[in-house]
Structures are given as structure tokens and as C-alpha cells.
Amino acid sequence: MRHPFLYLALFVSGMITAPLQAQPTPERLYVGTYSTRGSEGIYTFAFDRTAGTLTQIGSTKNDKSPSFLALHPSKRYLYSVNESSDGPNGVNAYAIDAKTGALTLLNQGSSEGSGPCHVSLDKTGRLAFISAYGGGTFAALPVGADGRVGAPSFKMKYEGGNPANPRQNGVHIHSATVSPDNRFVYVADLGSDRIYTYAIDATKQRVSPAATPYTTVKGGSGPRHMVIHPNGRFTYLVEELTSSTAAFSRDAKTGALTLLQDNVPTLPADFSAQNTSADIHMDPSGKFVYQSNRGLNALSMLTVGADGKLTMAGTTPTDGKAPRNFWVDPRGQFVIVANQETDNLVVFRRDTKTGKLTPTGHSVKVPAPVCVISGN
Incomplete structure (x- = not known):
């Protein structure tokens, strides 16, 4: 048995080294964009929650406006819609490198309609749901064990307006x-x-219409x-x-x-300029709802009552123009907003008791960002 003092002497002299400690995987975020103003496609960021900062660690070329993203439940695959008007409309399936977060294209699937603007997955990761704004269609695509998407198992083109x-x-x-x-x-x-x-x-x-369709x-x-x-x-x-x-x-x-409740206001009573609302998320506790407003250029906060009803509680400017999608930290500590027209992501700290958002002063430039999701 090696004497402890001899071991210490050898360690200090550099003749032996301490065992390497496993480095934790950095917390990653993926950002979807429109293909304009020099956008490369999908951006990968490391998020430092101690400092509240973002650092770009990669990007994936996609010039078809990968505007909305979804992460597979296994966290091994990522999916993006291709919303571009000058190419095939559909969804891209990517494999995620567990160490680096880099994306590798696996295959492409059809959205069965023009202008796909949203993708989501069921909790098992066996179905991808594609919403097409321009074509007025909804499609369900099977997802294989290898992450690839197949031909739609269900598709519907609606009528009305x-x-x-x-x-x-x-x-x-x-x-x-x-x-x-x-x-x-x-x-x-x-x-x-x-x-x-x-x-x-x-x-x-597959999917099928519910009893109340x-x-x-x-x-x-x-x-x-x-x-x-x-x-x-x-x-x-x-x-x-x-x-x-x-x-x-x-x-x-x-x-x-x-x-x-219907038509619960999310704008201040004295606001009269043009506005359209975009995204909505809840905090992990289920006590607060946040909604992005383009025109007001703010996140509106609503409190949730025990009966599920909402009460408008205030707004927070997003330090940019046209806030689109935003990310609410699963731990409830941060919110990150994608401002589409000012090409920036802005980080806010969140008070878990009051729901109030406070800008950290940290932002990063990204061309036309419109979606932010967790990557691991």
C-alpha cells in the first residue's frame, strides 16, 4: 500500500496527477430563424445560468427559414420546419451530437401544405405534428427509432375562414x-x-378526431x-x-x-397602437402566464387563479422589436426572448414568487430569431 505522505509528495512534484473529473454537459439552447439578414439557419448557444449569459457554440446551415423547432423526448434528435416560400415545404430531422450539440441532417418530411410554421412531438417521440399556416393543413408524421420522419399517417386540409x-x-x-x-x-x-x-x-x-372535435x-x-x-x-x-x-x-x-374566459386583455389600457400577440408560456409552478406582444414590444404577465381564470398583472419591455417566441427556464429562474426585427436574444431573470422579470443587461445578436428551445 502506498504511503499517503509519499503520494502527496509525488502529486506535488507532478510525477502523478489527480484523476480527471467528468465535466458537466453545458446547458444548450437552439434558436430558429428566418432566412434573412445573413442568417445561417439554426443557432446553438451555451447558457450559463450562474452568470445569466449566452455564448454561441455553433450553427447549422439551413436557408429555408427553420422558423420553429422541437426537441425529441430522448434529446437525441431535433426537428425544424422549413417555412421558406421558394422551396419544398416540410420538416427536417436532425441528430444531435451529445458532446457538442452539433446537428446532422437525417432526412426531410412533407408538411402536406405551404408555410409550415410549427412543429411539436408527442411525449413518446413517435409522432411529429406539423402545422402549415399557408396551406391550412395539419399533418402527423411517424418518427422512427432512428429519429427519421416518415410519410404522414394523418393529414387534414381544412375549410373555412x-x-x-x-x-x-x-x-x-x-x-x-x-x-x-x-x-x-x-x-x-x-x-x-x-x-x-x-x-x-x-x-x-396515428391521430383521430376526438369526441368533441x-x-x-x-x-x-x-x-x-x-x-x-x-x-x-x-x-x-x-x-x-x-x-x-x-x-x-x-x-x-x-x-x-x-x-x-375569452378575450382577456394583455395590453395596457392606454395602449392604442397596432399590435399582434405571438407566443405563450407558463412558469413551472402554474401560477403565471406570459404572452409576447409585437407592437407593444413586451411580455405581458397574467396571474392564474385557483379556478384557472386569468388576471392581467403587468408588462415587461423586451429590449427589442417584435418579440416572437420566448423560452421560460424549466427551473423558473430565467426567461429569454427572441426579438425578430431587432435581431437579438435578451435574457431576463425571473422572481419565482412574484413572476416579475428583470433584464440582466445581457443580449446576443442573431439574425431574425423567432424560436428558442432547450437542447438538453
Whole structure:
């Protein structure tokens, strides 16, 4: 047995070295962009939560506007829509290098409609859901064990619209949100003011209309993105055209939504300029809802009551123009906002008790950022 003092002497002299400690994997974020102003496509950042800073560590070339991203539950694969108007519309599947975060294209799938603007996955990672704004279509694509997407197992092109509103000149499918129990997916249609509900069969990699196939909100509201409360009992919807939020109760057995509130304002009473709402997220505790507003250029915060109803609580400027998508830290400590028109990501600290956001003073430049997601 080596004497401890001899070991210490050898270590100090450099004749032996201490065993290497495993370095923790850096916390990564992926940013989707529009292909303009020199954008390279998808950007990869390391996030230092101690300092509250972002550092770019890579990028993946995609000149077809990879505007929205989704991470596979295994965290081994990433998916992006291709929203460009001058190429094949669809979804890209990428493999993620666990050490570096670098993306390698696996294959491409069809969105079955023009202008795909949103991608999401079911909780098993066996289905990818593609929402196509321009084509007014929703498609479910099987995902293989190797992360590749297949031909759609379900596709629907809808009819309808609101002739009274030019933005609702037809169906515009904007997002598909999966329930926490993975039994249902909710498809928001900006054009007809409807939310379609589908039952998920992950084993067969298909979906089918639920018993209550759709829910309607007030005409002219423009459903865009949704978020479901951590308890699964309540659901919240961005109403893009009226800059408001709708609140629903949710039947976990049938998936049916029942409207609790419609057109809850998210703008200050004295704001009269043009505005459209974009994204919506909740904090991990389920006590606060945040919604991005383009025009006001702020995140609006709403508090959630015990009955699921919302109350407007204030706004925080996003230090940029046209805040689109934003990331709420799963630990509740930070929020990072993508300002599309000023080409910057801005970091905010979050008070977990009050929900209040405070800018850290740190931002990074990214051309036309429109989506921020966790990468590990």
C-alpha cells in the first residue's frame, strides 16, 4: 500500500496527477430563424445560468427559414420546419451530437401544405405534428427509432375562414399542442377561430378526431399558440388578432375544452397602437402566464387563479422589436426572448414568487430569431 505522505509528495512534484473529473454537459439552447439578414439557419448557444449569459457554440446551415423547432423526448434528435416560400415545404430531422450539440441532417418530411410554421412531438417521440399556416393543413408524421420522419399517417386540409377579417381569408393552422398525458393534441386555426382536438394513438402512430372535435372562440380573435397548465385541468390560448388570451377548463378523459374566459386583455389600457400577440408560456409552478406582444414590444404577465381564470398583472419591455417566441427556464429562474426585427436574444431573470422579470443587461445578436428551445 502506498504511503499517503509519499503520494502527496509525488502529486506535488507532478510525477502523478489527480484523476480527471467528468465535466458537466453545458446547458444548450437552439434558436430558429428566418432566412434573412445573413442568417445561417439554426443557432446553438451555451447558457450559463450562474452568470445569466449566452455564448454561441455553433450553427447549422439551413436557408429555408427553420422558423420553429422541437426537441425529441430522448434529446437525441431535433426537428425544424422549413417555412421558406421558394422551396419544398416540410420538416427536417436532425441528430444531435451529445458532446457538442452539433446537428446532422437525417432526412426531410412533407408538411402536406405551404408555410409550415410549427412543429411539436408527442411525449413518446413517435409522432411529429406539423402545422402549415399557408396551406391550412395539419399533418402527423411517424418518427422512427432512428429519429427519421416518415410519410404522414394523418393529414387534414381544412375549410373555412372569416370574410369580415382580411387576416382570416381562409384557414391558417398555427400550432399543435400535446396534452401532458399524451392523449390529445390541440390544433389552433387562426382563420376560423377554432381549436381542433385529436386523440393520439402513439402505438399505431396515428391521430383521430376526438369526441368533441373542435372548440370555437369569439369571431375575429385568431387562435395562434396554446399552453396547458401543469395540472392538466386548464388550457390557455393566444388570440393573435385581438391581442388577448382565452382560458379553458379541460376534460382529461375526453379532451374537451370548455371556455372559461375569452378575450382577456394583455395590453395596457392606454395602449392604442397596432399590435399582434405571438407566443405563450407558463412558469413551472402554474401560477403565471406570459404572452409576447409585437407592437407593444413586451411580455405581458397574467396571474392564474385557483379556478384557472386569468388576471392581467403587468408588462415587461423586451429590449427589442417584435418579440416572437420566448423560452421560460424549466427551473423558473430565467426567461429569454427572441426579438425578430431587432435581431437579438435578451435574457431576463425571473422572481419565482412574484413572476416579475428583470433584464440582466445581457443580449446576443442573431439574425431574425423567432424560436428558442432547450437542447438538453
